[in-house]
Amino acid sequence: MGIYGAINSAVSGLTAQATALENISGNVANSQTTGYKRLDTTFSDLVSGGGATQGSQVSGTTVATSRATNTIQGDISQSDVDTYMAINGEGYFVVTQAADVVDGSTTFADETFYTRAGDFERDQDGYLVNSAGYYLQGFPLDPTTGNAVGDDPSVIRIENQPLAASATTQVDYQANLPRIPDTNDYDGSTASTALLAAAVGTGDVAVANETDFLNSSISGGSITVYNQNGTAMNVEVRYAKTVNEDTSVPVNDTWTMYISSGGDATTAYYDVGDLEFDSTGALTNMTAGSIGAVNSTSDGFDIATLTINSTTASGVEFSFANNSLTQYSDPDGTASSVALDQDGYPAGELTGVAVDESGRVIASYSNSQQRAVYEIPLATFEAEQNLKRVDGAAFSATTSSGEADLTGGGQILSNNLELSNADIADEFSKLIITQQAYSANSRIVTSADEMLDDALNMVR
DSSP states (O other), X not given: OHHHHHHHHHHHHHHHHXXXXXXXXXXXXTTTSTTOOOEEEEEEEEOOEEOSSGGGEEOOEEEXXXXXXXXXXXXXXXXXXXXXXXXXXXXXXXXXXXEEEXXXXXXXXXXXXXXXXXXXXXXXXXXXXXXXXXXXXXXEBOTTTOOBOOSSOEEOBOOOOOBOOBOOOEEEEEEEEOSSOOOSSOOSSOGGGGSOOGGGOSSXXXXXXXXXXXXXXXXXXXXXXXOTTOOEEEEEEEEEEEEOSOSSSOOOEEEXXXXXXXXXXSEEEEEEEEEEEOTTSOEEEEEEOSXXXXXXXXXXXXXXXXXXXXXXXXXXXXXXXXXXXXXXXXXXXXXXXXXXXXXXXXXXXXXXXXXXXTSEEEEEETTSOEEEEEEOOXXXXXXXXXXXXXXXXXXXXXXXXXXXXXXXXXXXXXXXXXXXXXOHHHHHHHHHHHHXXXXXXHHHHHHHHHHHHHHHHTTO
């Protein structure tokens, strides 16, 4: 039994080393495959028999099994592609495969797969698909709350549908008005020469009085706002001082805010309302004008209807919240620290798709708007080494691996890729050892054959 046992053990060694060689070959072949996890080889001995004591036992055969290295992360490499992703830590992207095309629309398989290969790019239908043909899944986000919708991820699709326009509802206004405005009419003699020309009158400024108005007022900045269908409207603000506290009877300084009509036949500037400042430069009181009403918090004007150059917007608020409008002495006599910001935008076309550091898919539009449309989950497993390998550096869940948990995982790194964790230098080192072991096992077979020949020749 000894010689035949030796041959049996040597043959098992040849088989085991052949398995190791196959794993090494596959690792070398996939050393540049994105997200690939190498397979190492583990050898186990099988005791062939013998007595009850150690001294009477003999070494037996061996068997080779593959050992997964899913928990060993590959190197992270930066990329210029905005939809490329890498996972720093544990977890897998949730993906699926295309099943068929019905009436020009792609349908998807019911089976879910998992991969670390994050080289996803947007295809012609708006899906994020990697080089192995797997389609990325995620949770759609509610456009109002930004929270994920549902518990089951769906195939991510970012269509070319334009982003609808959003009307301007609020203009945040900041400025400091001078104590004495340096208007064209102001001659520097008395503060009264800097006040609004009497010819202009009160209320809206008529076209006939526009020149007098411009000569006795100062610019308050301008901004583009948008109406309900996204049409741009240029809002030009001017201020004229109507009351000066430098009088025998102390009173608050008063300014009137105006907005240009943009070329109306009869009205040049609309009267928005009056603004009063005390001796410290703080805004203390507001009075409604022809188009402006004091808002509910008394820190701005509500304009129900604003018509500029025949274009109308509804419901626009000019806000001076947080004391953003003041009257402090300014040697230049102009409105300083002027800043206007508004919340509207026109319709926009999709210009790009990217992934942020929180794992959300961001759609960018030509109107400078961005929208988070999907959240990318990461799947973790209790025993990820027991996942079943499938084509394309992907895996499927098994009863031994457990079900996927989509509530944890590592960090998604945008503009990065995880490389293969197979190192060619290490694999070549294994190759040398495997080749030597295979050769040694073949020598055992040869030696055992010669010994059998010698035993047979003994009886001749």
